[in-house]
Amino acid sequence: MKKIPYGRQNITQDDIDAVISVLKSDFLTQGPSIKLFEDAFAEYVGSKFAIAVSNGTAALHLCTLAMNLNPGDKVITTPITFVASANCVRYCGGEVVFADIDSESYLLDINNVRALLEKDINKEIKGIIPVNFAGRVVDLEDFRKLANEFGCWIIEDACHSPGGYFINCQNEKVTSGSGRYADLSIFSFHPVKHIASGEGGMITTNDELLYQKILNLRTHGIQQSSDKKEEDHGIWYYEMQELGYNYRLTDFQAALGLSQLKRATYGLEKRKEIVKFYEESFKGKAFIKQLPGYVEGHAYHLYVIEVIEKRKELVDYLRQQNIFVQIHYIPAHLMPYYKKFGWKKGDLPVSEFYYKNCISLPIFPTLTIEERRFIVEQINKFYAK
Numbered sequence: 001m002k003k004i005p006y007g008r009q010n011i012t013q014d015d016i017d018a019v020i021s022v023l024k025s026d027f028l029t030q031g032p033s034i035k036l037f038e039d040a041f042a043e044y045v046g047s048k049f050a051i052a053v054s055n056g057t058a059a060l061h062l063c064t065l066a067m068n069l070n071p072g073d074k075v076i077t078t079p080i081t082f083v084a085s086a087n088c089v090r091y092c093g094g095e096v097v098f099a100d101i102d103s104e105s106y107l108l109d110i111n112n113v114r115a116l117l118e119k120d121i122n123k124e125i126k127g128i129i130p131v132n133f134a135g136r137v138v139d140l141e142d143f144r145k146l147a148n149e150f151g152c153w154i155i156e157d158a159c160h161s162p163g164g165y166f167i168n169c170q171n172e173k174v175t176s177g178s179g180r181y182a183d184l185s186i187f188s189f190h191p192v193k194h195i196a197s198g199e200g201g202m203i204t205t206n207d208e209l210l211y212q213k214i215l216n217l218r219t220h221g222i223q224q225s226s227d228k229k230e231e232d233h234g235i236w237y238y239e240m241q242e243l244g245y246n247y248r249l250t251d252f253q254a255a256l257g258l259s260q261l262k263r264a265t266y267g268l269e270k271r272k273e274i275v276k277f278y279e280e281s282f283k284g285k286a287f288i289k290q291l292p293g294y295v296e297g298h299a300y301h302l303y304v305i306e307v308i309e310k311r312k313e314l315v316d317y318l319r320q321q322n323i324f325v326q327i328h329y330i331p332a333h334l335m336p337y338y339k340k341f342g343w344k345k346g347d348l349p350v351s352e353f354y355y356k357n358c359i360s361l362p363i364f365p366t367l368t369i370e371e372r373r374f375i376v377e378q379i380n381k382f383y384a385k
């Protein structure tokens with residue numbers, strides 16, 4: 001059996017043709033494909049605006065900047081995420097407050113978040129960054145109510161959940177990134193994610209002012225619209241109004257992203273098929289503590305199970321069989337960098353307990369039926385020993 005990673009991109013001839021056609025055009029960095037990709041992505045998630053950027057981390061940074069996060073401000077997020085969800089707070093000099101997760105959904109536990117906000121008598125907590133871990137979409141309606149009560153903003157880290165949704169109180173499907181409850185949402189097009197553009201990211205929102213602000217910050221804070229200029233020396237004249245960055249995506253990456261987006265729905269269907277296969281195969285197995293169970297609206301970026309014992313040995317064994325399972329995630333608050341701020345083992349027991357037994361099995365649209373069977377067989381074999 002050849003190497004099976006936990007996630008993998010799928011590049012088709014159409015994708016290759018799309019990139020080549022841009023390479024033969026006049027534009028390498030931002031050109032017409034950027035706007036096409038942004039518009040198509042906004043339509044896919046149901047938001048008014050979308051801004052393509054160089055990667056998901058840049059997207060997060062632009063969002064914390066746009067929300068005017070200042071040194072000393074505090075922001076709540078989950079430790080069970082890729083560290084970038086927390087790091088964007090640090091880029092602005094803010095302080096990360098990790099809240100524990102719910103043991104069943106693995107998402108930020110809203111009761112925990114509420115408790116932290118109630119304790120925050122000096123109103124230092126300015127925002128919440130919920131993460132749609134593994135592809136399961138956070139109930140942002142509940143988070144919005146809570147955020148409004150305490151005057152906080154919400155940045156939805158939707159890197160795992162393009163195409164996912166949750167059901168709100170009115171029984172409506174609320175798409176991840178739709179901008180209905182979050183101020184801003186962010187996505188990544190890293191190759192392990194649903195849609196790949198090499199490096200790449202997207203910000204979506206329904207707020208026009210935030211949209212304009214982020215467009216400016218993406219390119220050095222340089223003001224293009226003539227009505228906002230303080231002076232005007234002529235046709236060449238531009239003004240830098242605030243400190244921005246170069247977080248642009250190239251046009252050929254946008255062409256790749258756009259081409260991939262056309263297969264997003266198909267990819268989601270494939271992922272669901274794999275989940276159903278795993279669920280069937282592992283039902284009732286004594287070595288499993290928690291099978292996630294099929295969840296409506298889940299975008300299944302990851303398929304995580306919790307095993308009863310011997311997690312480390314299982315990972316080693318599967319690697320020997322060329323099955324490259326992964327662990328998502330080492331709790332961010334236990335990273336040496338965050339420990340320097342006083343975080344320590346025992347602070348977030350549910351997250352730490354989850355980390356002990358979790359394992360992400362391979363899931364990506366091109367995972368073959370033979371590979372799926374092989375993975376299940378090998379796990380059964382390991383625990384039968």
Ligand SMILES: *Cc1c(COP(=O)(O)O)cnc(C)c1O
Binds near residue numbers: 082187190199
């Ligand atoms: C991948 C990822 C990011 C960062 O995206 P990059 O494009 O790699 O910078 C942020 N948050 C989560 C949850 C991610 O999975």
